[in-house]
Amino acid sequence: MPLSVPDRLTDLPYAHLLRPHTGPLRSDERYDTVHFDGGEYTDQSAAGATFLECAFTGVALSGVKLRRARFNEVWAQAGRWVGCDLSDTEWQDSAVTGGVLAGVAAHGSALRRTVLRGCKLEAVNLRGAVLRDVVFEDCLLRDVDFGEAKLTDVSFPGSTLEEVRLRGARLTGVDLRDAVRLGLPDGHQGLRGAIISSPQLLELAPQFAHALGITVKD
Structure with missing residues (x-):
């Protein structure tokens, strides 16, 4: 079941479209071709948000609420997800490399490819x-x-x-x-x-x- 995973950000097919993210995370927001780079997000909520063709590099999330969020063609590298609520989330055609997930609630989630x-x-x-x-x-x-x-x-x-x-x-x-x-x-x-x-x-x-x-x- 070979699944191809890019090793570098520049290898992503949508890399040239990425724009940097600023500000806090928001619930029910649609993030399309957004690059989250090196930020720290603590006790914020992005419940119900959609992440489409987004990249996360070196991002630290602590106590972030992401319940029912959707991750489609997302690439996350060297991040930390600690005490996050990822329950009922949907992941498709995505990759997480070199990351740490600790104390994460992901019950009822759906992961595909x-x-x-x-x-x-x-x-x-x-x-x-x-x-x-x-x-x-x-x-x-x-x-x-x-x-x-x-x-x-x-x-x-x-x-x-x-x-x-x-x-x-x-x-x-x-x-x-x-x-x-x-x-x-x-x-x-x-x-x-x-x-x-x-x-x-x-x-x-x-x-x-x-x-x-x-x-x-x-």
Whole structure:
């Protein structure tokens, strides 16, 4: 599922159209070909806003309310999203690279054809989210909750999963083979529909045995 992600701002097809953003974020605003560069936004609200062909570089958002916001063809690099409300947001044809998402509420969100590369996700709530054609590449996912979420054609190449919860999730074509580590506290719960490698199967074998009531003794 190759998804192309530009490495540089100048590689964006709409780079020549970008104009710098000034002032605070605003709810229900439409941001079209806007460049958010190096700004800090704290406890502001952009709920219901639309970001179309926008770029974020080195932006720090803390406690920002973005509920029901839409991100279409957005490119975000080296940003920090801390304690933000991203619930019920929509992401399509977008990329987040080298970013940090910590304490983020993203339950009920929808991500389609989106790449997260070299990101750190910690204490991120994605319960009930819908992910289709999403790639977590070289990411650290720690204490990320996919409970009751629907994941279709999602992959985790080079990523480390620690305390990632999948209980109640529905997986279709979810490829975990290239993940560096599978730290799944729910064990086998939620893995139906996933693709794993033989070494990963051996790693998870004790959890499968426990779930089936099997005692293994040598």
